Structure formats: structure tokens, C-alpha cells
Amino acid sequence: MSDENTPQEPPAPRPADAGAPGPQPGPTAPAMTGRQRLAAGLWPPRVTRAQLIVALLLFVLGLGLAIQVRSNSDSSALRGARQEDLVRILDELDGRTERLEDEKQRLEDQRKELENSSDQAEEARKQTVEKERQLGILAGTVAAEGPGITLTVSDPKHLVESDMLLDAIQELRAAGAEAIQVNGVRVVAGTYFSDEDGGVGVDGKKITQPYEFKVIGRPQDLEPALNIPGGVIQTLEKEQATAEVVRSTKIVVDALRAAKQPDYARSSSS
Amino acid sequence: MIAVLGLVVGVVVGLLVRPEVPAVVEPYLPIAVVAALDAVFGGLRAMLDGIFVDKVFVVSFLSNVVVAALIVFLGDKLGVGAQLSTGVVVVLGIRIFSNAAAIRRHVFRA
Incomplete structure (x- = not known):
């Protein structure tokens, strides 16, 4: 706001005018001094020096008003704020930014930690599952398939005894057999053979000839x-039994055995 | 009438053109506007009283604006700018109210 008009200073009779905010009651007023003057100033419009000067000043006022309203409404309260206030606000914002930054850092660290630990847990779980499958094949709790051989022993005269079958099992194990079943009975670490009338008992279950061994392993090792x-086959043939070996690329060992919790043995590693 | 037009044109121009106010003047603009409003109300009252003189109006308008800005400026320099501008606004507001009361008596006879 500054000077806009200077040199006019006429005697100015009384032209009577100014910015009336709202001339609603004015122009139709009956004969009253104040109202009459207002009406006279408003209508008819006369171009006098006083009118022009006042118009100029009011123009400046309107300009300032509009600018101020505008700047207040479009750029928040900061625009009119004083320097010390601004400095204080800036300080506060800096402090807040720092705190939030710290918090962000902390949360990110935490997230990383959690991600790591969940990765590790996932990895451990996968390894455990894998190990369980491997151990399950050994313990006979899961089915297995793979290349191997089928050994069929026919013993029409019932001369084959349990120790011969056990020999066969031992031989197969020595040759690298990984999963074995005999006539639907899975052979595991604790399997035992016993002689029964007219057959052989495997883990207490009686089986009769022909004895069919399904063996998973490397066929090139197992058959020789x-x-x-x-060896096994010659011994069997001495007992007038016949033994037939068939190689196969896919042997399915699907006889299962319940997992057994040991009663006395405990894992000694923690 | 022309004076009213001047006010309207000023508002419209200010809204449309959106002029950049120099940063130095910016803190004084609101106070200056209030001071000018006081001068305008005073002028309107004088007109209704039949004692309006345009020279007096011009001088009072400009001096109001300048003095108001000066007080705020001084307050800023002294470190009490906020309080002083509040004081100026209060004083000018009182004056505006008393002038408005006089105008009201003229216009509404009440």
C-alpha cells in the first residue's frame, strides 16, 4: 500500500460520495438528509474530480483486499506468519522429521529381522520335510518308487527257509538296495524272518510262496x-526253488509301516 | 457511483491478475487494508453528515495506511509485532464500528 494520488486538493464543495457497501435502502429513500445525499452521490453518476480521486483510492483498497484474501486462502497461514514464528515452525518440523526418520529406520530394521527369521524358519521347515521324506523311506512310513528289480522265488516244494530269504535281503542291502518289500510287507531295519508251517513269517506275518521281492536300487548292482x-540264487536253486530276476525302471514299493516311537532309546544329541 | 465502481474494479482486478506482492510489504498489507477500511467508513460517515471533503479523505486514507504500516514495522523491529498489530486492528475495529453506527443512524434512522 502506498501513495497513488497526490496533487489534487481542490476546495471541493460537497460532492458527496463514498463506497457504500450496499445501497439497498438508499436510492428509494424519501426526503431525508443523509439518505438524500447518499442517493444523490450514487445516482446519477457524475464525473467529478472528487469522485475520481475516491474511486482511485477505493480501487487501491479493493486491490489490497483481494490480494490479501487471495494470499490468505491459497497458501495457508504461513504466508502472513512472522519470522520468529517461521523459525520456530521450521525447528519443530526438523525435529519431527528426525524423529520420524529414526522411527522409520527402527521399523525397517525390525522388518528386515523378521524377514530373515521367517526365511530361516521356512528353510528349516523345507529341510525338515526333505529329511522326513528320506527317513520315511528308510523307516517304511512312506511309499517309494524308482528303478530296481523284482526277484520272484517259486518254491513248490516248500523247502525254502527263512534264513535263505534273510540272506537274499542281506545281499540286496549290501548291493545298495534302498527300499524292499516282500509279498506286501515292507522290509525295514527291525524286520525279522521266522519259519512257519508251509511258509515264512516276516515280522510275524505269514507269507507263502511264490515270494516276490520288490527292490529299489541300482539294477546293475542288484542283479549281479x-x-x-x-550266492543267493544258486543256493535257492540247490533247494529246487526257482528264482527269477527282472529289472525294471520303475518299481513301486508301497507297503507301509506305522512309525514307531521307541520306548527306551532317546536321541542323545540335543 | 464511480467510487463504488472503483472498489468493484479493484477487487476484480486483484482476483484476476493475482499480482505478486513484494515480500517486504507483505506483512503490512493486512493492516494497511484494515486502516484503509477505517478511512472509507469515516469518509462515508462524513458524506452522510454533509461534511465530506475529498482532500481530507485522501489525506486520512493515506495517513491511516502509512501510520498503520509504520506501527507494525516498528513493532516488528521491537519484537512485539504480533501484539502491536493486534492492538492496531482492535483500535481500527472500534473506530469502524463507531463509524458504522453513525452511518446506520443516518440510513435507517435508528
């Missing part, structure tokens, strides 16, 4: 192991 001179 059975065929070695003086």
Missing part, C-alpha cells in the same frame, strides 16, 4: 549281487 557263484 544275486547271481554271484555260490
